[in-house]
Amino acid sequence: MPTSIDHIIVIGGSAGSLPVLLQVLENLPPNFSIPVIVVLHRLKNVASDLQGILASVQQTQKIKEPEDKEAIKRRHVYIAPQNYHLLVEADKTFSLDYSEPVHYSRPSIDVSFESVVRVFGPKTIAILLSGANQDGADGMEAVVAANGVAIAQSPETSEYPAMPVAAIEKNAKVKSMAPEKIVEYLHQLTVE
Amino acid sequence: MKEKIDISAADLDDVLLVIRNNYGYDFSNYSRASLIRRVLRFMDTARIKTVYDLRFHLTNEPAFFAYFLQTITVNVTEMFRDPAFYHSLREKVLPKLAAYPIIKIWHAGCSSGEEVYSMCILLEEAGLLNRAVIYATDINPANIEKARSGIVPMHYMKDYTANYQQSGGKEDFSTYYTARYENALIRKDLRRNIVFSQHNLVTDQGFNEFQLVCCRNVLIYFNKTLQNHVFHLFYNSLPPMGYLALGMKESLLFTDLRDKFETVDATAKIFKRKK
Numbered sequence: 001m002p003t004s005i006d007h008i009i010v011i012g013g014s015a016g017s018l019p020v021l022l023q024v025l026e027n028l029p030p031n032f033s034i035p036v037i038v039v040l041h042r043l044k045n046v047a048s049d050l051q052g053i054l055a056s057v058q059q060t061q062k063i064k065e066p067e068d069k070e071a072i073k074r075r076h077v078y079i080a081p082q083n084y085h086l087l088v089e090a091d092k093t094f095s096l097d098y099s100e101p102v103h104y105s106r107p108s109i110d111v112s113f114e115s116v117v118r119v120f121g122p123k124t125i126a127i128l129l130s131g132a133n134q135d136g137a138d139g140m141e142a143v144v145a146a147n148g149v150a151i152a153q154s155p156e157t158s159e160y161p162a163m164p165v166a167a168i169e170k171n172a173k174v175k176s177m178a179p180e181k182i183v184e185y186l187h188q189l190t191v192e
Numbered sequence: 193m194k195e196k197i198d199i200s201a202a203d204l205d206d207v208l209l210v211i212r213n214n215y216g217y218d219f220s221n222y223s224r225a226s227l228i229r230r231v232l233r234f235m236d237t238a239r240i241k242t243v244y245d246l247r248f249h250l251t252n253e254p255a256f257f258a259y260f261l262q263t264i265t266v267n268v269t270e271m272f273r274d275p276a277f278y279h280s281l282r283e284k285v286l287p288k289l290a291a292y293p294i295i296k297i298w299h300a301g302c303s304s305g306e307e308v309y310s311m312c313i314l315l316e317e318a319g320l321l322n323r324a325v326i327y328a329t330d331i332n333p334a335n336i337e338k339a340r341s342g343i344v345p346m347h348y349m350k351d352y353t354a355n356y357q358q359s360g361g362k363e364d365f366s367t368y369y370t371a372r373y374e375n376a377l378i379r380k381d382l383r384r385n386i387v388f389s390q391h392n393l394v395t396d397q398g399f400n401e402f403q404l405v406c407c408r409n410v411l412i413y414f415n416k417t418l419q420n421h422v423f424h425l426f427y428n429s430l431p432p433m434g435y436l437a438l439g440m441k442e443s444l445l446f447t448d449l450r451d452k453f454e455t456v457d458a459t460a461k462i463f464k465r466k467k
Contacts, residue, residue: 068439087226095225
């Protein structure tokens with residue numbers, strides 16, 4: 001029996017987010033067990049080695065693109081596959097969805113954030129990184145409304161600040177953090 | 193600020209019951225995460241504010257239900273969607289199908305037909321279209337009508353041409369359609385052996401035996417119970433050595449039939465029924 005999943009971390013990013021994502025994953029504490037879902041805007045039909053790139057900085061967590069209806073497990077980093085929205089079911093399994101792009105994006109960050117928070121509620125920790133559109137702002141609002149934790153990369157540290165700015169302007173309760181602070185925050189989670 | 197509509201799990205169950213009792217469509221084993229999202233989206237576009245209103249309109253207005261059905265089922269598709277899959281079909285499956293005197297293919301959940309046209313082009317290029325019959329079915333009658341028309345919006349053709357080329361297509365893609373104003377009409381002779389019909393994977397039985405069943409990005413909208421039911425339907429529609437093609441992120445992991453299939457292409461998700 002897999003141990004039950006309590007908290008979840010979901011990270012969304014677009015243009016300029018990959019270096020920050022790598023920094024965050026590289027600096028996860030070695031005993032980190034909270035599952036992480038990564039939703040990056042990606043091109044479709046283009047061979048991508050995102051999985052390999054993330055695995056090169058993070059060896060203790062298993063990194064994979066989930067199959068449809070796969071159960072969420074501890075010590076895993078899940079990457080939203082190209083060309084699908086990634087959703088979560090009430091029984092804490094993944095569901096994929098091939099419906100229309102949202103904010104020109106599939107996977108869309110809003111779709112994943114809203115779906116995750118519907119299941120994990122206040123146990124959701126959403127992190128929105130650099131990007132050049134508005135995706136993620138609605139999702140962050142849903143996380144805040146459910147008393148989850150919503151963290152945006154601070155605009156001054158973002159290569160493309162539009163995405164974090166949209167989320168921060170939409171909701172005063174979104175915390176703005178530099179990448180080092182995000183890393184610190186995740187360390188403090190494991191101490192508790 | 194826009195008011196947020198929400199719908200609880202119990203409310204959704206009530207809505208689904210209204211639909212089943214009035215129209216016979218059973219959505220109870222659809223994946224909830226996606227279904228809730230689409231129902232909310234429908235309520236937003238149709239300006240329905242409460243679940244009570246939704247149930248009222250669904251009960252009393254069949255035309256409203258038709259609109260609802262069109263919106264909550266996912267009708268997004270592409271020609272040569274996932275070129276790697278079509279490449280694998282060309283290389284690994286069609287040469288084997290060539291051995292049959294009549295090739296029967298079932299596209300289950302064909303949406304507006306783009307993947308069916310793609311299959312016809314592959315068969316034509318392999319010299320097999322003459323002896324192929326392609327059954328194209330979908331739950332949604334509006335999709336079947338659209339698929340039957342052979343019309344594809346012109347502005348996607350650039351993407352489709354790129355997909356076609358990535359799939360290993362060597363011909364001039366524009367010879368497969370006629371462009372007029374904003375639309376492209378897929379050549380009629382390419383579509384001559386397609387049989388269109390409405391079919392609901394949830395409630396309808398199998399209706400023939402096929403050497404290849406294509407059901408791509410349909411099962412992701414079903415829960416594991418319903419997926420397993422549909423896998424049994426497909427298994428019983430395939431002869432030994434018959435092929436089953438799924439979407440790139442779909443798998444046989446959660447069906448009790450997983451040992452009855454062998455993998456032909458693990459990435460393109462092509463499987464073969466064992467003897």
